[in-house]
Every structure is written in C-alpha cells, then in structure tokens.
Amino acid sequence: MSIEVQNISKNYGEQKALDNVSFSVKKGEIVGFLGPNGAGKSTLMKILTTYLNADSGTATVNEFDVTNSQKEVQKSVGYLPEHNPLYLDLYVKEYLAFNADLHKIAKSRIEEVITLTGLTPESNKKIGELSKGYRQRVGLATALLHNPDVMILDEPTTGLDPNQLVEIRDLIKNIGKNKTVFLSTHIMQEVEAICDRIIIINNGKIVTDKKLDNLVTEEAEQVIEVEFDKKIEESILTALSNLKTAKNTHDLVWELTFSTEKDMRSEIFDFAQNNNLKTLQIVLKSKNLEQIFREKTSKK
Known part of the structure; x- marks a missing residue:
C-alpha cells in the first residue's frame, strides 16, 4: 500500500480532530479526501507528511512509519499544503534550484x-509576478522535484478561476x-473529473470510502x-410510494427524492391526474456527488 492509516486519533485540547480513522490507498490511485471545514482533513494530511504526530494509531507511507521513519516518509512524499508557501522575491528557477x-x-x-507542470512560459519571472494558477x-513543481511516489495535495485548486481550474485538474x-495522489478539495466537480475513489470524513470520522x-x-x-x-401542499405528496423527501425549490417546482431505482415518473404523472394537476415538466436528475x-x- 502507498498509504496505510490504522486507528489514527488526534485531539486539540478537548476538540477531537480525528477519531479512530482507518483506510488504505493503493499504489497508482487518485483518491479524493472530502469533508466540511473542521472535519479533520488537513490534520490527517499533516500527520501523513510528518508535520504533526498522532495521539494514537499508526500510519505508513510507502511502508515507512510516519513517526519512526520521518526522513524516509519525507523522501517518499510530495506535499502541497493548502497555503502554498513561496518566496515571492525569487525567480521561478531560482526558487526551484534552492529546493533542489x-x-x-x-x-x-x-x-x-x-x-x-507547464511552467516554461513563466519560468524566467519572479514568483510574485505570477498569477495564482502559475x-x-x-x-x-516543488513537490515533484525529488520525484516522490506519493503526492499529497491539500486544496490544490483553491482560489483559481475556471480556466486555471481546468489547467491544474489536467496537470x-x-x-x-x-x-x-491523495488530495482534498471542496470542489465536487474537480473530484468527479479527477478521482478514482472518494473518502468522506465528518466530525473526525470516516463516513464513506468507495x-x-x-x-x-x-x-x-x-x-x-x-x-x-398550481400550488400544492407538501402533505399530499406523501401519497407517492417510496418518497423520501419533497422540497419546493421555487414557485411550482418540486424536487422529489425516492428511495428506489424504479423510474417514478409515470407514478408522478398518474398522481397529478388523480389530484387534478398538470405536470408542466418532469425531469429525472442523476444524484450527483454534491x-x-x-x-x-449533515448526519449527526
């Protein structure tokens, strides 16, 4: 395994940032690590890159223990933190030479x-003259310099415009x-475009890994x-079988969620006729990652 996490916990005073977290990442996978703010994403990434020590549990990167073999882990990992630390007064090549x-x-x-990394057009500029994307x-480029086997990227597309998002996604x-690649992001479209697998963390616990x-x-x-x-009351929609939730999104439009794979559009049409309603539109929507x-x- 490229990354192996077993029963990792981390507290900040009385706040439990990570609560008995376990998962593994195979070599060659691109895994999206998702969660709301404060869920524990950055804390775990800092543990995997040896910036923090866990309170309990074990973690390895390329089979090197993050506590006992920190130098070997650092050689194996390319890390891009959420707030990308750069020396703005240095030229691009000068900065990379320093890190080399x-x-x-x-x-x-x-x-x-x-x-x-597509830096050639800007490689002779000072970093402070570059756009956020560059x-x-x-x-x-800095994270890749030592040719690591594992890339850990914390919010790599934060603050980028749509064109820059596409460029960094492709990169x-x-x-x-x-x-x-093990990356965190709040941009669901990026996850859907890049990742093979999704791990969702909430309140310091893994809630999904698929x-x-x-x-x-x-x-x-x-x-x-x-x-x-015409307008209707939510209560009459309960006559629909397998209805899980009904949300009046705007005006006369309802978003209906059903706990079945059966196509419910015909039943909605029949329901409308039985209640002296007309359906102006019925659209089957895929359930997306967001x-x-x-x-x-949102589950407590």
Whole structure:
C-alpha cells in the first residue's frame, strides 16, 4: 500500500480532530479526501507528511512509519499544503534550484519539472509576478522535484478561476498516471473529473470510502424535478410510494427524492391526474456527488 492509516486519533485540547480513522490507498490511485471545514482533513494530511504526530494509531507511507521513519516518509512524499508557501522575491528557477539543493538532487531535474507542470512560459519571472494558477504550478513543481511516489495535495485548486481550474485538474490527472495522489478539495466537480475513489470524513470520522462510480450507483435513490400547474401542499405528496423527501425549490417546482431505482415518473404523472394537476415538466436528475456529500456530512 502507498498509504496505510490504522486507528489514527488526534485531539486539540478537548476538540477531537480525528477519531479512530482507518483506510488504505493503493499504489497508482487518485483518491479524493472530502469533508466540511473542521472535519479533520488537513490534520490527517499533516500527520501523513510528518508535520504533526498522532495521539494514537499508526500510519505508513510507502511502508515507512510516519513517526519512526520521518526522513524516509519525507523522501517518499510530495506535499502541497493548502497555503502554498513561496518566496515571492525569487525567480521561478531560482526558487526551484534552492529546493533542489535542499533535496540534494541534480539541477537537471529543474527543467524536467518546469516542463511537466507547464511552467516554461513563466519560468524566467519572479514568483510574485505570477498569477495564482502559475503559483500553484510552482508549488506542484516543488513537490515533484525529488520525484516522490506519493503526492499529497491539500486544496490544490483553491482560489483559481475556471480556466486555471481546468489547467491544474489536467496537470493532476497527468501526475496521477505515474504516482499515487491523495488530495482534498471542496470542489465536487474537480473530484468527479479527477478521482478514482472518494473518502468522506465528518466530525473526525470516516463516513464513506468507495470507488467514485460505486458511490453514485450504489445509492438506490433517484431525484425527479417536477413542475405542477398550481400550488400544492407538501402533505399530499406523501401519497407517492417510496418518497423520501419533497422540497419546493421555487414557485411550482418540486424536487422529489425516492428511495428506489424504479423510474417514478409515470407514478408522478398518474398522481397529478388523480389530484387534478398538470405536470408542466418532469425531469429525472442523476444524484450527483454534491448531493451525496451533503447527506453524508449533515448526519449527526
């Protein structure tokens, strides 16, 4: 396993940041680590990169223990923290050369990571002159310098505009062809576009750990958006079988969630006729990752 976490717990005073967390990541996987603010994502990433020690439990990266073999772990991991620390007065190549010296690696590697991360057009500029997207590329280039087997990326797309998001997404997918990638983000579209597997943490506990495809298909529910021709009370919708929730999203439009894989549109049509209603539209909506995330993290 590239990453193995067993019964990790971490407290900050009386606050329990991580509560008996366990999971593993296979070599070559791109895993999205999701959770609301304060769920414990950054704490766990700091433990995996040896910045913090756990209160209990064990964790290994490339089979090196994060407590007893910190140097070996650091050599195995490329880490991009949420707040990308850069020296803005240094030129891109100057900054990468500084980090290459720290890792005691050949200067030839600098040009390799510049090419890999698409920094070539900006490589002769000061970091302070770069856009947010290119600064993230510098951070990724730095994390890749020592050619680690595992990349741990904490909110790598925070603050990027839509074009920059696509560029960094493609870069991470390219990195993931040869390395294990463990990343956190709040942007569900990025997870759906990049990741093979999803781990969701809430209140310091793992609440979901599934392949992305399985996570969506195994949710035996469907969401149907229906617009009636007149206002109705939520109570009459309870006549619909398998109805889990009914939400009046706006005006005459309702979002109905059913706990069944059976197509419920015909039943909604019959329900409307029986109640002297007309259906102006009936749309079957796929249950997306954002909806699943909200459900998993809103449970107490």
